[in-house]
Amino acid sequence: MIRNIVAAALIISVATATGYAATNDNATPLPEGMKSSPSDQPSYFEGVWVGSWGGFNDPSTKQDVTLTIKKGRKEGVFIVDYSWGMVQFYNNLVPSGSLKARGRQEGDLFFFNWKNKQGNEQQMTLQRENENKVKARYDRGGMMSAGERPYSETYLNRN
Secondary structure, three states: OHHHHHHHHHHHHHHHHHHHHHHHOOOOOOOHHHOOOOOOOOOOOOEEEEEEEEOOOOOOOEEEEEEEEEEOOOOOOEEEEEEEOOEEEOOEEEOOEEEEEEEEEEOOEEEEEEEOOOOOEEEEEEEEEEOOEEEEEEEEOOOOOOOOOOEEEEEEEEO
16 A cells, blocks of 8 residues: 555656746747857867966965866857876875866856866866856865875866
8 A cells, every 4th residue: 555655646746847847848949148168269268278286285285277178069069178287295296197178158157177097077167257267166076095186176267
């Protein structure tokens, strides 16, 4: 008896959620500021951005970063070259490196993500500040040691 009641409640909740999702399929389009830039106009985020990540416990420790953002072949997709310099955090030497990722723009925000060697999702978000400056936030996924923060923030300047 209880099993039948739970099954009926589950079916009703799924039907309700499906009906709700179906009514939102014909939602109004995004406001003008939230659309991706048209393919014939360059995006604000295209170009080369440079800066550095600061150390959490020691602000004098800096890791240089460079982002190069170009339009991809598909509309609304961007190719990101992300490179960073070598730095020593505490007793750990972090070697320099680089990666390529795909990004997307949503209004005044730009997002791209990748998986690190441990398979954890990493994401970077750029937020437009002014004509030649963005605020960058790097969100780390996965397990972290006691000295690590789940995110870092800095400002990058157009090069």
